[in-house]
Amino acid sequence: MSEITIGVVVFPGSNCDHDTEHAVASFSGVKPVMLWHNDHDLQGVKAIILPGGFSYGDYLRAGSIARFSPIMQEVIEFAHKGFPVLGICNGFQVLLESGLLEGALSRNRDKKFLCCQTSIRAVNGSTIFTSLYPEDEILRIPIAHGEGNYFAPPEVIESLEEHEQIVFKYTDAQGRVTDEANPNGSLNNIAGIINRQGNVLGLMPHPERANEKQLGSLDGRGLFESLFRYLEGV
Amino acid sequence: MPYIAKIKVTLRQSILDVQGKAVDHALKNLGYRTVESARIGKYIEVTINEKEFAEAERIGNEISRKLLSNPVMENYSIELEQVN
Numbered sequence: 001m002s003e004i005t006i007g008v009v010v011f012p013g014s015n016c017d018h019d020t021e022h023a024v025a026s027f028s029g030v031k032p033v034m035l036w037h038n039d040h041d042l043q044g045v046k047a048i049i050l051p052g053g054f055s056y057g058d059y060l061r062a063g064s065i066a067r068f069s070p071i072m073q074e075v076i077e078f079a080h081k082g083f084p085v086l087g088i089c090n091g092f093q094v095l096l097e098s099g100l101l102e103g104a105l106s107r108n109r110d111k112k113f114l115c116c117q118t119s120i121r122a123v124n125g126s127t128i129f130t131s132l133y134p135e136d137e138i139l140r141i142p143i144a145h146g147e148g149n150y151f152a153p154p155e156v157i158e159s160l161e162e163h164e165q166i167v168f169k170y171t172d173a174q175g176r177v178t179d180e181a182n183p184n185g186s187l188n189n190i191a192g193i194i195n196r197q198g199n200v201l202g203l204m205p206h207p208e209r210a211n212e213k214q215l216g217s218l219d220g221r222g223l224f225e226s227l228f229r230y231l232e233g234v
Numbered sequence: 235m236p237y238i239a240k241i242k243v244t245l246r247q248s249i250l251d252v253q254g255k256a257v258d259h260a261l262k263n264l265g266y267r268t269v270e271s272a273r274i275g276k277y278i279e280v281t282i283n284e285k286e287f288a289e290a291e292r293i294g295n296e297i298s299r300k301l302l303s304n305p306v307m308e309n310y311s312i313e314l315e316q317v318n
Contacts, residue, residue: 108252
């Protein structure tokens with residue numbers, strides 16, 4: 001069987017692109033393909049990952065300039081056709097700026113850039129990105145961001161809840177969704193959301209940094225594996 | 235004659251402005267007891283090479299909505315000035 005190719009977009013200022021490439025390459029049956037921001041060619045990939053970093057220096061607002069790069073016009077069309085798109089950290093910010101996901105990310109509540117381990121739970125385990133995560137499993141996946149404070153107007157939050165689009169929430173070590181466990185002030189402890197169609201996911205924690213023993217956690221692997229298993233079945 | 239669009243982008247009142255809060259605390263630490271609050275925004279100048287005011291205004295508003303501000307969490311205001 002030929003390998004399934006996964007696109008990893010490289011913006012100027014991306015800094016988790018190679019970590020993501022490394023994580024994808026650690027699974028059998030899939031192969032990462034780097035996609036340059038200035039290109040229009042998606043090279044036949046079956047899913048796309050927007051990695052973390054500081055695309056275009058985070059000038060103006062995180063993700064706001066990346067959203068208008070040539071490759072993003074193709075990524076938006078690709079998402080509209082129903083192909084899976086995953087945005088991690090800065091990639092999540094780009095997805096929100098593109099309108100592929102609803103809401104916005106503002107500065108962390110306590111003014112700090114946060115680089116630490118967090119506990120999260122996949123509160124919706126029936127997406128193509130989370131099918132291998134039991135809902136009560138507490139995942140140790142790190143965050144590294146200054147602007148991860150998720151905000152959306154009340155009617156959007158209500159609609160996200162109603163359609164089970166909230167996929168990851170920050171929890172304490174026991175898996176409880178509490179204010180103390182909320183690192184950045186995100187509404188309802190939201191760490192990741194999916195679009196209504198279920199093919200575009202954005203999250204602030206970095207699953208590619210919880211991908212091997214030496215990194216202190218393997219809990220990010222379930223997300224990639226869920227996606228790759230889904231792609232094998234398509 | 236081109237126009238300069240002077241655009242101010244501010245966080246909506248409902249959004250916590252952590253930078254503004256830090257500045258507010260600093261001002262109070264400096265002893266300015268009558269300072270009630272501080273909020274931080276962005277000021278952007280864009281030169282638009284259009285002859286007609288209406289067209290320059292239309293472009294100014296369009297770019298403010300499309301790129302310069304994020305309507306989910308920010309408001310903007312725009313002032314146009316003709317360049318001599």
